[in-house]
Amino acid sequence: MSFRLRLLNFWFRRSIKPHLRRVATPEKARAEFEWIAPRLFWLPSGTCHLPRKLGNLDSHWFRRGAAADGKIVLYLHGGAYMAGSGRTHARLTAALAGQAGIEVCSPNYRLLQEAPFPAAFDDALHAWDALLAKGYAPSDIVLAGDSAGGGLAFALLADLLKDGQRPAGLVAFSPWTDLGLTGASLSANKSADTLLPVERVEEARDFYLDGADPRDPRASPLYASFPDCPPVLIHVGSTEILQDDSYRIEAHLRESGVDVTLRTFDQCPHVWHFFDAWLPEAREAIADAGQFIQASLVKASR
Numbered sequence: 478m479s480f481r482l483r484l485l486n487f488w489f490r491r492s493i494k495p496h497l498r499r500v501a502t503p504e505k506a507r508a509e510f511e512w513i514a515p516r517l518f519w520l521p522s523g524t525c526h527l528p529r530k531l532g533n534l535d536s537h538w539f540r541r542g543a544a545a546d547g548k549i550v551l552y553l554h555g556g557a558y559m560a561g562s563g564r565t566h567a568r569l570t571a572a573l574a575g576q577a578g579i580e581v582c583s584p585n586y587r588l589l590q591e592a593p594f595p596a597a598f599d600d601a602l603h604a605w606d607a608l609l610a611k612g613y614a615p616s617d618i619v620l621a622g623d624s625a626g627g628g629l630a631f632a633l634l635a636d637l638l639k640d641g642q643r644p645a646g647l648v649a650f651s652p653w654t655d656l657g658l659t660g661a662s663l664s665a666n667k668s669a670d671t672l673l674p675v676e677r678v679e680e681a682r683d684f685y686l687d688g689a690d691p692r693d694p695r696a697s698p699l700y701a702s703f704p705d706c707p708p709v710l711i712h713v714g715s716t717e718i719l720q721d722d723s724y725r726i727e728a729h730l731r732e733s734g735v736d737v738t739l740r741t742f743d744q745c746p747h748v749w750h751f752f753d754a755w756l757p758e759a760r761e762a763i764a765d766a767g768q769f770i771q772a773s774l775v776k777a778s779r
Contacts, residue, residue, distance in 0.1 A: 576767025
């Protein structure tokens with residue numbers, strides 16, 4: 478563990494985690510993230526950032542350096558379905574675009590303040606259909622996402638495979654895949670997780686589902702089927718309360734014969750990839766994801 482990671486975990490544990498325990502409403506959480514993200518996570522030099530419409534969704538498109546034409550990463554941001562946007566995740570997605578040598582598109586799907594489940598899933602599917610309408614083939618698209626967006630990417634993947642559409646691959650950072658909240662790490666890592674307060678997870682889940690079945694595969698892809706699934710890469714930190722959401726979906730995919738790679742990063746907090754500007758563990762993770770994206774697109778084109 479790097480010295481900088483020790484500092485990050487200290488800051489999270491002493492400042493950010495207590496604050497997250499106190500955030501009163503989804504609206505407050507959303508406003509705070511939108512304010513702080515551009516100030517904390519600045520765009521890397523050489524980034525081309527273009528706001529565009531993707532179907533009826535606002536979206537953010539990123540290139541950094543040379544980018545392969547006709548290929549795209551569809552990135553679904555995290556934020557517990559109550560916060561986040563393409564703008565809050567601009568640093569992460571721009572860094573990923575640079576490492577992969579691929580353009581990244583990050584749509585603003587509806588959060589629970591606009592509409593509860595399954596609105597986010599419906600918007601993810603709409604974003605996929607809009608990319609196809611622009612001329613991309615399924616094999617030209619890699620799905621990606623973090624936290625809730627990672628779970629959303631898995632849910633989208635399962636639905637597409639059911640209909641015979643096969644993306645080139647999927648990358649998930651600390652994905653939230655079980656809204657049934659049955660993972661043992663929710664209690665086992667309660668104290669070890671330096672960022673997420675476990676007592677707020679059920680509340681966030683209930684806000685989003687609004688009474689829907691938490692085991693609906695569109696909400697919890699842990700309970701979905703993945704026929705003829707493309708390669709999958711999962712990153713998770715060793716102390717996360719959502720660690721089992723990664724471990725169990727990896728096991729589920731492996732039992733189905735999927736080419737799945739799970740990497741556990743020692744002592745890394747939830748979606749540490751945000752901090753690639755100064756955290757070596759984040760740079761390593763983004764580089765690993767970029768290599769996976771490149772390899773998946775090459776394999777899909779054969």
